[in-house]
Amino acid sequence: MHVLGIDIGGTGIKGAPVDTVTGEPTEERFRVETPHPATPDAVARCVGDVSSHFTWTGPVGITFPGVITRGTVRTAANMEPAWIGVNAQMLFAKVLRTADGAAPRVLNDADAAGVAEIAHGAGRDRDGVVLMLTFGTGIGSALFLDGKLVPNTEFGHLELHGKDAEDRAAARVRDEKELSWDKWAKRVQEYLSLVEALLSPDLIIVGGGVSRHADKFLPLLDVHAEIVAAQLANTAGIVGAAMAVASSAVPS
Ligand code: BGC
Numbered sequence: 640m641h642v643l644g645i646d647i648g649g650t651g652i653k654g655a656p657v658d659t660v661t662g663e664p665t666e667e668r669f670r671v672e673t674p675h676p677a678t679p680d681a682v683a684r685c686v687g688d689v690s691s692h693f694t695w696t697g698p699v700g701i702t703f704p705g706v707i708t709r710g711t712v713r714t715a716a717n718m719e720p721a722w723i724g725v726n727a728q729m730l731f732a733k734v735l736r737t738a739d740g741a742a743p744r745v746l747n748d749a750d751a752a753g754v755a756e757i758a759h760g761a762g763r764d765r766d767g768v769v770l771m772l773t774f775g776t777g778i779g780s781a782l783f784l785d786g787k788l789v790p791n792t793e794f795g796h797l798e799l800h801g802k803d804a805e806d807r808a809a810a811r812v813r814d815e816k817e818l819s820w821d822k823w824a825k826r827v828q829e830y831l832s833l834v835e836a837l838l839s840p841d842l843i844i845v846g847g848g849v850s851r852h853a854d855k856f857l858p859l860l861d862v863h864a865e866i867v868a869a870q871l872a873n874t875a876g877i878v879g880a881a882m883a884v885a886s887s888a889v890p891s
Contacts, residue, residue: 642882702752
């Protein structure tokens, strides 16, 4: 099956058609800048532009950096608050030209990245409790049991030292505070210890842009679980969004 995957992020909105059997994008990805302010209508126009670029009329999967239940946005920690309560599925359906008028599938960005890693990356063929964590502007989480997703876990908002964990240990914090890898890894370590105490995962997959530099911080971490870098890097969101349309491992 070929599905257009679109990944909505704080800086860019990226998309590509994906072969859901191989998990490979079939064309070069297309990116537009995320508008500022990133209001629902402005972002929807960009989603329409990505779809038009590929003259797409087939099925579409879209990620969003917040909790999504049945197509509706429930939280938007790093997006405009105007998103909360918006039926994103209906909003995006208006800017797409799907042949049968089918609404797109909309899901949390970290859940999508996890779905891609489980199907085609670092979590392939792994049973048990697998936790994907994405370190970027925030911390996203995706929890799997025997390959099946428990959606919208939001472990980036656990409390750490009286703060939202993502405000202490996201990759953004490393940039903003110009922390060394060593100093940032100490924060990530505290966070992972908390996560392990609560979930005891068998495998932790570390994703987000910072996973490109996994060699600089993964060796500094001491956790019980096996911990590995994500393999799909910057296409995980696109691939996972597309996979979610086709996969039975993702509850709607
Ligand atoms: C949001 C999550 C999202 C994560 C990564 C967090 O602030 O609450 O829904 O997955 O950032 O974008």
